[in-house]
Amino acid sequence: MSQQIYDRVALIGLGLIASSMGHAMKKWNLAGSVVGHARSEETRKAALEVGFCDEVFDTAAEAVKDADLVVLAVPVLAMGPIAAEIRDHLKPGATVTDVGSVKQAVIEAVAPHIPEGVDFVPGHPLAGTEHSGPRAGFATLFRNRFCLLVPGHARPVAVERLTRLWQGMGANVEQMDAAHHDRVLAVTSHTPHLIAYTMVGVADHLAQVTESEIIKYSAAGFRDFTRIAASDPTMWRDVFLTNKEATLDILGRFMEELFVLQRAIRMEDGKTLHDYFTRTRAIRRGIIEAGQDTAAPDFGRVKAQEE
Numbered sequence: 001m002s003q004q005i006y007d008r009v010a011l012i013g014l015g016l017i018a019s020s021m022g023h024a025m026k027k028w029n030l031a032g033s034v035v036g037h038a039r040s041e042e043t044r045k046a047a048l049e050v051g052f053c054d055e056v057f058d059t060a061a062e063a064v065k066d067a068d069l070v071v072l073a074v075p076v077l078a079m080g081p082i083a084a085e086i087r088d089h090l091k092p093g094a095t096v097t098d099v100g101s102v103k104q105a106v107i108e109a110v111a112p113h114i115p116e117g118v119d120f121v122p123g124h125p126l127a128g129t130e131h132s133g134p135r136a137g138f139a140t141l142f143r144n145r146f147c148l149l150v151p152g153h154a155r156p157v158a159v160e161r162l163t164r165l166w167q168g169m170g171a172n173v174e175q176m177d178a179a180h181h182d183r184v185l186a187v188t189s190h191t192p193h194l195i196a197y198t199m200v201g202v203a204d205h206l207a208q209v210t211e212s213e214i215i216k217y218s219a220a221g222f223r224d225f226t227r228i229a230a231s232d233p234t235m236w237r238d239v240f241l242t243n244k245e246a247t248l249d250i251l252g253r254f255m256e257e258l259f260v261l262q263r264a265i266r267m268e269d270g271k272t273l274h275d276y277f278t279r280t281r282a283i284r285r286g287i288i289e290a291g292q293d294t295a296a297p298d299f300g301r302v303k304a305q306e307e
């Protein structure tokens with residue numbers, strides 16, 4: 001049985017990530033109580049019904065009162081206004097964190113509202129699904145996934161405590177600076193999502209392929225694209241608007257490579273295609289091998305948490 005790390009945790013925004021955190025904190029007894037706020041009554045009711053919140057509040061200001069940890073789990077562009085709303089209601093000594101997919105923009109928007117005596121430790125769990133809302137969460141979402149923390153000026157004791165919470169939820173925690181985070185994520189998450197959205201859009205626009213054919217003949221690769229392209233539109237709109245430069249840079253490089261392959265196909269240059277695919281296959285194998293070494297399930301710890 002894990003040890004409680006916070007007495008009271010307030011989740012602001014009760015969607016996939018917040019509900020998964022709530023479930024995980026309850027399952028492994030990491031918080032004395034979990035309270036929450038969502039704008040809609042329907043979402044607040046769902047959070048109580050599903051059981052990942054003990055109490056819900058109509059406003060974020062009420063929810064954060066007395067909380068030791070406040071988790072901002074709303075779309076990236078909503079973080080700043082929420083921080084402004086809660087600033088005068090935070091408990092002295094509390095920690096504020098967020099789970100946004102972009103870090104520099106969140107820090108710029110939130111940090112100015114963090115009062116003296118409160119620590120801000122931005123974070124980002126590298127785990128998700130294409131589903132959203134309070135019924136989408138599950139306790140094991142973060143298990144064996146990375147959670148990146150960007151501690152900035154936060155006190156080490158606050159960073160260490162939040163690290164223990166994420167570890168308790170099964171994540172491997174690492175620290176990174178915000179600019180590097182945004183660049184890495186532009187490569188590994190943001191641009192791939194944009195490509196998936198585009199590919200599904202292209203298929204949709206092809207007049208000669210009817211919708212039923214797309215579904216009927218959907219091969220595994222395309223189905224994976226449709227899964228990714230089903231992700232929440234508000235969340236991803238905010239990601240691209242706030243990680244603009246890094247995404248545009250990676251997208252530019254992507255298009256350069258695409259033109260190389262396009263030319264190789266037109267010129268029937270099989271060697272270029274074969275060499276390219278050999279290189280990418282090695283990258284995929286490297287990721288899997290790295291997973292076996294570093295990000296592989298720590299069965300001992302997970303088992304201990306389950307007991």
Ligand SMILES: NC(=O)c1ccc[n+]([C@@H]2O[C@H](COP(=O)([O-])OP(=O)(O)OC[C@H]3O[C@@H](n4cnc5c(N)ncnc54)[C@H](O)[C@@H]3O)[C@@H](O)[C@H]2O)c1
Pocket residue numbers: 012013014015016017018038039040043073074075076078099100101102124125126127128129130131132133134136232235
């Ligand atoms: N879904 C993923 O794969 C994933 C993974 C890691 C991090 N994130 C990040 O986590 C955060 C939450 O994402 P999620 O997947 O849980 O989303 P979600 O859509 O499931 O939930 C978001 C919640 O925020 C609320 N909300 C939306 N706009 C709001 C506003 N203006 N003011 C107040 N509340 C608002 C929604 O009603 C909902 O309760 C985002 O910042 C996202 O970038 C998402």
Ligand SMILES: O=C(O)C(=O)C[C@]1(C(=O)O)C=C[C@@H](O)C=C1
Pocket residue numbers: 100101125126127128129130188189190228
């Ligand atoms: O698995 C998925 O559905 C995801 O897209 C999760 C994913 C990712 O790109 O890996 C999406 C956004 C995040 O900020 C973190 C994780």
